[in-house]
Amino acid sequence: MTLRDILNKLLRRQQSSATTAKERLQLVLAHDRSDLSPELLDQMRKEILEVVAKYVEIDLEEGAVSLETEDRMTALVANLPIKRVPSVNSTEKTK
Amino acid sequence: MAPKTRIILICSGKGGVGKTTLTANLGIALAKQGMKTAVLDADFGLRNLDLLLGLENRIVYTAQEVLEEACRLEQALVKHKQEPNLALLPAGNPRMLEWLKPDDMKRIVNLLSAQFDYVLIDCPAGVEDGFKNAVSATKEAIVITTPEVSAVRDADRVIGLLNTHGIEPVQLVLNRVRPRMIASQEMLSVDDVTDILALPLLGLVLEDEQVIVSTNRGEPLTLNKSTSPAARCYSNIARRLEGEDIPLIDPAKEGKGLGDKFRRLMQTKIF
Ligand SMILES: Nc1ncnc2c1ncn2[C@@H]1O[C@H](COP(=O)(O)OP(=O)(O)OP(=O)(O)O)[C@@H](O)[C@H]1O
Numbered sequence: 001m002t003l004r005d006i007l008n009k010l011l012r013r014q015q016s017s018a019t020t021a022k023e024r025l026q027l028v029l030a031h032d033r034s035d036l037s038p039e040l041l042d043q044m045r046k047e048i049l050e051v052v053a054k055y056v057e058i059d060l061e062e063g064a065v066s067l068e069t070e071d072r073m074t075a076l077v078a079n080l081p082i083k084r085v086p087s088v089n090s091t092e093k094t095k
Numbered sequence: 096m097a098p099k100t101r102i103i104l105i106c107s108g109k110g111g112v113g114k115t116t117l118t119a120n121l122g123i124a125l126a127k128q129g130m131k132t133a134v135l136d137a138d139f140g141l142r143n144l145d146l147l148l149g150l151e152n153r154i155v156y157t158a159q160e161v162l163e164e165a166c167r168l169e170q171a172l173v174k175h176k177q178e179p180n181l182a183l184l185p186a187g188n189p190r191m192l193e194w195l196k197p198d199d200m201k202r203i204v205n206l207l208s209a210q211f212d213y214v215l216i217d218c219p220a221g222v223e224d225g226f227k228n229a230v231s232a233t234k235e236a237i238v239i240t241t242p243e244v245s246a247v248r249d250a251d252r253v254i255g256l257l258n259t260h261g262i263e264p265v266q267l268v269l270n271r272v273r274p275r276m277i278a279s280q281e282m283l284s285v286d287d288v289t290d291i292l293a294l295p296l297l298g299l300v301l302e303d304e305q306v307i308v309s310t311n312r313g314e315p316l317t318l319n320k321s322t323s324p325a326a327r328c329y330s331n332i333a334r335r336l337e338g339e340d341i342p343l344i345d346p347a348k349e350g351k352g353l354g355d356k357f358r359r360l361m362q363t364k365i366f
């Protein structure tokens with residue numbers, strides 16, 4: 001973040017157009033590079049959440065599965081905050 | 096075939112970002128450095144390289160007649176009068192696009208490699224057949240882009256395709272850089288673009304009105320001792336290709352007024 005960005009935030013102005021451009025590019029290239037259509041990504045997201053939900057209770061509102069890209073490597077990043085671990089596990093732990 | 100010949104494809108994906116201008120200026124600059132250089136116009140649909148080099152009136156035969164064996168390579172090559180180390184192999188009739196195959200491009204480039212130190216291929220825009228034919232004949236590539244979202248996105252696509260074809264090395268040239276706009280963060284910076292595309296930067300070219308003046312005349316900026324910003328950039332790129340360690344022009348230092356200093360301060364990264 002740059003001095004200008006901070007000033008813009010304080011003054012509730014828009015961020016600089018270069019910063020917006022970079023963010024937009026990083027997002028669109030993550031998709032371009034993975035060759036995954038938004039529909040497929042969405043379907044995958046749903047299935048991943050279903051699988052994870054079998055084992056732990058997750059916050060569906062906060063959960064995010066997204067593509068990120070760096071150095072021409074695209075990664076699927078899942079950020080799934082766990083609300084509660086089901087009792088099976090917790091009893092094991094207390095033993 | 097001289098194995099040391101460097102065959103370099105100059106490509107971009109998006110049209111109009113400066114491929115032909117770079118090819119012409121680099122060709123002349125390398126020739127000046129004593130390198131026997133051939134520039135090949137692979138943009139058969141919309142050829143322009145002849146015009147930028149001021150050679151449009153001297154074309155007799157083209158790559159087409161060479162491929163049809165209607166003439167020898169030497170007859171088709173147009174030597175630059177002022178810089179005889181440089182020769183152009185002109186693009187043929189646009190209808191060549193209908194039958195040209197990757198093997199045809201390879202044949203032409205092989206013929207050129209036997210005689211030249213450098214073969215620069217001016218690629219057509221897009222990622223269709225014209226691009227694929229040109230890629231099949233090259234060893235290395237320069238991807239040129241401008242600091243605009245659409246050009247960078249298309250460059251990324253091209254880089255992906257070059258990788259799948261095993262082209263190596265692939266280097267980046269960032270064209271039409273405007274230091275003032277970068278300083279006020281209204282244009283992607285050089286670092287932004289190299290971050291996003293993850294390619295080694297061969298050089299940047301500043302936005303420069305003299306580029307237009309030079310194309311009007313058919314005399315690339317590198318031909319006469321121009322000291323205009325873009326001229327310096329182009330010759331730096333040529334020298335880096337030859338392995339010289341030339342520091343990058345710092346766009347931030349191009350602006351010198353108090354306003355520019357303030358803009359730079361505003362751009363300072365805090366976290
Ligand atoms: N550094 C620069 N400063 C100012 N103008 C420039 C610069 N580089 C290129 N241009 C201008 O941009 C236009 C497009 O350049 P050029 O023909 O080299 O692009 P191209 O990538 O070969 O296009 P095409 O995809 O149509 O083949 C020209 O009018 C040229 O003069």
Ligand SMILES: [Mg+2]
Nearest residue numbers: 114115138143
């Ligand atoms: Mg062109």
